[in-house]
Amino acid sequence: MDTIPDDLRTWVPRLAAPVAAAVFVLLWTIAEAGRGDLVENVVVFGLFGLAVGLAVWMPWTSIGLTVAIPALQLAGWVQPPTDTTWPTYLAIAFVAFFAAFARSVAVRLVALAAAGLASGLAAIAMAVPTLARPYVWSSWVGGGQGTKTDVITLAASLFGAAAAAWAVGIFLSSVLRVRRIGQVLERTETRFHETDFELRLAHDRARISRDVHDALAHSLAVVVSQAQGALALSATRPEVVEQALRTIADVGRTSLVDVRHLVERIQQDADDATPRETLADLDRLATTMRDVGMTVTLRHLGDAAELLPSQELAVFRIVQESLTNALKHSGSSSTVDVALDWRGPGLALLVTSSGDDPLVASRRGTGRGTGIASMTERARLAGGWLTAELGDDGVFVVTAFLPTPEPIGLLQSWTEQPA
Template sequence: MSLPPLTAAVLFAPPKWPVELRVLGFVLAFALMTVVMGAPVTARRVSVRLANGLLRAGLPAPVDTTGRHWVDRSRTSVWLVLHMVLGGAVTAVSFVAALGAVAFPSVWLGGEERMAVFGLSLRIGEGWRGAWALLPAVGCLALAVAGTLGGAAVLRALAPVFLGHRLGERLAAAEERMNLLAQQNRLAQELHDSIGHTLTASTIQAAVAVELMGTDPAGARRALNSIEETSRAAMDDLDHVLGMLREERPSTAPRPTLADLDPLVEGVRGTGAELAVEIRGDLARVPATVSREAYRIVQEGLTNAMRHGGRGGIRLRTTVRDGWLEVELTNPVGTGAPVRQRPGGRGVEGIKDRVRLLRGETRAGVVDTAGGDAREALWRLLVRIPLRSGS
């Protein structure tokens, strides 16, 4: 790493210059080249990977904090200077120590009685009297090892200071983690909606197939084929969501929107349920995000209607007007008692969570349509979502 700045420093300190200018040129060129090496964003990422791989520093990956790159770049440049200086010192000490570890035994085994070490003349001695030369050789090896381990320890302690996260990066990392958890929670909610709808529809279709097995084999066969198709679609959704939760490359298949209501409606009707659908307004005016979430809301509402209210009298109405999307779903419940979810169910609460994120309104409950006659009670789900966030 020190070769590029050293080369530049030598070029900017020609021998014909006075000593003062040569020193100044060397230092300035070395510093400037080091700053240039630390300026790219990738330099810090590479430095972090090297520190983790070679020093076991355990540094977190850098986080992009827009507007503060200059701080990180300067810290990276300082780290590179320290790394080069300390690395050069360790290299020099290790080289001299290794040379001494070879020189002492070589002089003794070569029969020489004296050797010069840093201007000093040492008497080795002949035969076994010179065996003491092995001791400084071992000491030189120990010095080389100690210098290497010591340099690594110092760099390991300095790495978090210059390559670790600052306060802004820690906040950005925490926010990124929160966004990831929110995304995973949303994916889990989508998986719940999709699989819950499929299981409910498949259960009803299986019951229909059993009833028709003896009297209408063709109808039973259609019900079983519908189970196969809905189960295959659920498996596709499961693979897609689990792949994203495992941080694999997600599928490029588009998520369903209100434009895909027809297959959903036909799937519900295929279970033998009576479903009336009314669409008012232009669904193409609905933003993609709202349309995707509204599809999941309809899917969950239909699942709850089939699960808790039976298969008759289900009505779905979607309206686009005055900057709002309105989804109304009703089904008879046969009793004035409120619909209860299964233990651990997330039906209505999941819908409310989705609508709340879109700044919308949710109303859910039993309404009386026949002057107190409980047999005519309806479960009504009404969702209103603004087409724009400022509505």
């Protein structure tokens, strides 16, 4: 695994250029020490060193210096090259190498073009004699192939060295960029997995909260209702107490089984292995609430269509929560009508409840309880929607709609028919 810090990769070329410049100036100063015109030569060494040192930090300035130095030598403003100092033109290759690390494509391309121009000017400064400097390349090497040929050869050699250095710089900078991109992608993927885990955890918490609420809220409401009724009638009708205790025991056992199934589902993470309620369980649910004293009517309008198992569970939980809310907010003498209308493109569910003997505070308060939020979320996850509101006449209305799978299958069959 790559363990080099990303910041280190960024700073390596930034630090290498000034270090290379300092070494360049120092070595050439030592090499020319004791020879004539040392001060003038050190000025040239310093200018080339400055160009190399700024190649990464200020590439445009560095490129300009690379071209300006041989031009100044041709103009006679700085010390021209000699038979011992002409290799200083290799600084052109160093500048091209470090400029290749620039992020800007324009800088990299201009650096290569400037290296060609600087190589040509340097070749002229080395090979073309003047009155001020009659000794040039041909006299340094003891012959030569003619001024024109020497200029072309020297320019091609210097530019070839600069182009090779530039290509190496492009390759190394590309490798560093690819590694940096890889690290960024790796960090992004890590953050993505962390975020995905957090979202899954939040989803699981919400699901567990809904399941716990569905498993306990209904049963506890029944238990509270029966206990209050038994307490109120214990003196005048003792036989009611026995029936209430039986109901409490039955509801408690059912709730215990539901909680055990919920715990097993959480531990095993296998929802499909646990039996789920279906529409067939609505009659049992209605009977349980009638035993409490509520008047519950369950009606099916139209021919029932097939729903997905998750949708049937959602319908059961919505009806269960609606009955629980009716018991809590309207009392055990409340009247509830549950209508399942199959005559449309899906299941339209309408639950109305009314009563005036609440077990808890009135639902006219502000905010939406956990039960309504749970019903709304279950309807949404089942592909539908749900609304719940209290009318001016005191009737609480829950309306939900869940689409059936048949229209999707019918549409698919239409698309598969030959034209």
